Amino acid sequence: MMRVQDPTAGAPPGLRLERLTLRYGARTIFENLDLQIDSGAFMVLLGTSGVGKTSLLKIVAGLSAPSAGRVQATDGRSLAHRIAYMGQQDLLYPWLDVIGNVMLGARLRGDKPDRARALHLLGRVGLAERAAALPAELSGGMRQRAAIARTLYEDRPIVLMDEPFSALDSFTRARVQDLAAELLQDRTVLLITHDPLEACRLGQHLVVLSGHPATIGPPIRVHGPTPRALDDPELLRTQGHLLRMLTELEPA
Structure with a gap:
């Protein structure tokens, strides 16, 4: 069992993935995966396309x-x-305006x-003036x-995000990454990305899913x-290391 970051009192629950296996017919996507993300950790999951990242999330x-x-909370x-x-x-629900979509979870509950x-929150992501607009x-x-x-409106202790910034231009992506890092402090986060730079900007712990069946490094x-x-030296060093790893994992 891999562990990252010790839990702290009063912090949000962590996640414990125990012997997770996923099969589609005769094909095994991953088998007996173990991973622990302890309280308040921001973990980023990377890997080549089709390796099973979204299925795992x-x-x-x-x-x-x-x-x-099984998947369990570390607090039981x-x-x-x-x-x-x-x-x-x-x-987004096409018949709801933007602010209605943001508050949808509360209404459903x-x-x-x-x-x-x-x-x-709409102001923080640059959409305050479009609150009454429809998604179309x-x-x-x-x-x-x-x-x-x-997602941020839900205010949950555990946040799972699958390529959340992929459709944004470079400038907006950096700004919204900054916002997410600020608002997700003291949460337990598992984020999927294909972007090593994004992973190194946001993550405290980076893991790579690779292989057939897939395993976690x-x-x-x-x-x-x-x-x-x-331009942070630690970011640049880790990004280079990740790029080398991911390049080696790409099929020839």
């Missing part, structure tokens, strides 16, 4: 069932209602929507920023506060 989120194994309590999940697609908080009126990058605001620790500056 959906299992952790409770959206898919593994063929074997149920994970229900303690995870916010953002998939690769923005999944029967909670009173916090419009002021939703507007604040937004660009792809704007839709993804709205989905990020919706040992965690890479990135030191220093996040988000890291683009």
Whole structure:
């Protein structure tokens, strides 16, 4: 069992993945995966396309069932209602305006929507003036920023994100990464990305999923506060190491 970062009292629960196996017919995607993300850790998962990263994240989120194994909170309590999940697609409801999409979870739970908080988050992702717009009126990058605001609005102790910044231009991506790093402090985060630079800017612990069936390599620790500056020496060193690893894993 790999471990990263000791839990601390009063912190959010961590995640424990135990002997996770996923098969589709005769094909085994991964088998007997063990991984622990302790309380408050920001872990980034990388790997080549098709290796099973999104499938693994959906299992952790409770959206898919593994063929074997289990996912638990490190505090022993149920994970229900303690995870916010953002998939690769923005999944905005086309008949709701932007602010309605951000507050959708509260409405579905029967909670009173916090419009002021939703507007604040939309302002932070640069969409305050588009709060009344419908998703069809937004660009792809704007839709993804709205989905990020919706995820942050949920205010859950565990946050799972699958390529959350992929549709953003470079400038906006850096700005929204900064926002996510700020607002996700003191949460337990598992983020998937194909971008080694993004991983090194945001992650405290980086892991690579590779192989057939896929296995998880040992965690890479990135030191220093996040988000890291683009010219930070530690970031550049770790990015180079990751690029070499991922290049070696790409099929010829």
